[in-house]
Amino acid sequence: MEKREFKHEVYGGIGQLTKALANPHRLEIIDLLAQGEKMVEAIATEIDVSIANASQHLQVLKQARLVTIRKQGHYMFYTLANADVFAVWQALRGLSISQLPDVEKVIRDYRTGQGALKGISLNVLIGKLERDEVILLDVRPAEEYRMGHIPNALSVPPGEWGQKLEGLPTGEEVIAYCRGPFCVFADEAVAYLKSKGYRAARLDEGFPDWKIRGLPVICG
Amino acid sequence: MEKREFKHEVYGGIGQLTKALANPHRLEIIDLLAQGEKMVEAIATEIDVSIANASQHLQVLKQARLVTIRKQGHYMFYTLANADVFAVWQALRGLSISQLPDVEKVIRDYRTGQGALKGISLNVLIGKLERDEVILLDVRPAEEYRMGHIPNALSVPPGEWGQKLEGLPTGEEVIAYCRGPFCVFADEAVAYLKSKGYRAARLDEGFPDWKIRGLPVICG
DNA sequence: CAATTATTCAATTAAACTATTGAATAATTG
DNA sequence: CAATTATTCAATAGTTTAATTGAATAATTG
Structure with a gap:
């Protein structure tokens, strides 16, 4: 593998991950899910968007592996994929308070x-x-x-x-x-x-x- | 100020900040500038884009207050704005290694x-x-x-x-x-x-x- | 099995992002 | 002061993202 190709893979991957985070509603979802699992309707209500819209944002987060799903009946419970996701949110939060x-x-x-x-x-x-x-x-x-x-x-x-x-x-x-x-x-x-x-x-x-x-x- | 307006300001602000990060080239620039200040041409060469393009990405980072500039002659030296910027990159890096x-x-x-x-x-x-x-x-x-x-x-x-x-x-x-x-x-x-x-x-x-x-x- | 309900999918339109190109600034050198 | 050089700006075209709407799944209830 070429050096540039390697960089392309690595920074490209992290870029996609960061893009998945780069939306006010999705950040609010991350902040909310840090409390524990929630179902779609509860998330939509909490962040004040339509259920369809919340679902779409959750799909984006899911595709980026930032959240995982537990299915129960026809309720889908979303949670943060792991502690590292919260660590990123924590770092962003800190940066925003110090720099914005x-x-x-x-x-x-x-x-x-x-x-x-x-x-x-x-x-x-x-x-x-x-x-x-x-x-x-x-x-x-x-x-x-x-x-x-x-x-x-x-x-x-x-x-x-x-x-x-x-x-x-x-x-x-x-x-x-x-x-x-x-x-x-x-x-x-x-x-x-x-x-x-x-x-x-x-x-x-x-x-x-x-x-x-x-x-x-x-x-x- | 209303509660929703407050949230709009806060998550909106962090969203903009995150958007400024959400690009492979800009992440590579952050990674590079963590070593210390660099001028535009050196950055462009290192990340393998045109100088004009590197400059544009740097403008985005500058506008988001993620980097600062020291001017010397007609060289512009860019650096990370503070340690918190590196902390975010470090968290993203860690997340990518654990989740991607x-x-x-x-x-x-x-x-x-x-x-x-x-x-x-x-x-x-x-x-x-x-x-x-x-x-x-x-x-x-x-x-x-x-x-x-x-x-x-x-x-x-x-x-x-x-x-x-x-x-x-x-x-x-x-x-x-x-x-x-x-x-x-x-x-x-x-x-x-x-x-x-x-x-x-x-x-x-x-x-x-x-x-x-x-x-x-x-x-x- | 039909009706209900939680969630997702698909299509649309408006807006934002990206790379490229060539011109414009502004500091330095001869 | 003219030429050079590092950097930025402006305009463009192609791509991606966002919110809305209504329809489609799929599990549950009567």
Whole structure:
């Protein structure tokens, strides 16, 4: 094999893979599937496109081997193909925050608009959990909590804050985590908690970031 | 700002960034610029396209803030904008090796075709260097060596193996490194060294992987 | 077995991307 | 200042991508 032919194969292959990622909806799908498997309709609803369109995007991701399918009845459950897919998304996310002023600004504006301000990092959370200093809330939908969450996290799904937060000790610091830095459940939860007099902050990263570090995860 | 508008900004921004990466030539440029700054003509020659075409691809990368320019006379030196850009490339590279059978196969075939076989990892190299067990060769072009290399590495640029390898002690193991896993300089060097009776292997990763880990680097 | 439902396929149109070509800038040299 | 050189710009044509629509599969339910 010639040297140029070799390069053509290699960079061409990675180019195709990158093209499959290079679409806002598909990136949002990747971000969503990092939480665990989802079926087509749920994905379409979540990312706000027609089912046919979501299906087409999923075909593109499938063809690029970025997602895999589990079939059950006539439901198709899509998941990320492996941890490396999330690692790429994580790197892209990081690059966008460091290099795209707009993205960084939009996030900051949105958070301050919600009264949420600065979050804490995964490393800081780990320290606080070791010293047993915080109450940890998983504010993602119940189904995502069920499929995997951080040990000792309480499930407080969106829309159920009223009931679930009864009897939470007011003295202690509360930290809410959700899907990731672009997920707004945690911002909304923190805003609500603050309005109730709690000392609250969000985790900058999300559950998948915890998981990919090899930290312990509770399922079910 | 509405939730959907927020998502539109964020995923849209990352989509544009990813689109700028999603081209074989541009990925090859990223891989090349990870070695250090280069001017347009050198890039065009290296990736085997016309100068006008290379310039256009560089404009795309520049607009996406993936590269920056240093102007000197009428030479334009392009470099990666920051370490996060390399981190994305590194993640994509890793994903392609784990998920694309073709890419993995092409690399394996090419290496065994060169008689080079399996390389060693950066972690293993670090151990061997600590125990002073190996002779380390930087087999990239002299200019890239000059702009930054691993401490104690000898510069043995392509085409100068005959002269440079005189007087190398034959008993010790020799490890050659180059630009990265898709760079074939190291494979060719290892094949040559083996033909001369040396015990030789290549480093799987490249110099930028060493550098991004924060390990010491010699410039000049 | 017919009706329902989740998902995919096919066809269309509008938009974006790619490589090529030759001309235009702008810094340097004689 | 004219000639040279490195790089960029502009226009073009061919290809690929995206969203929409409605029809086609294929599993499930009554």
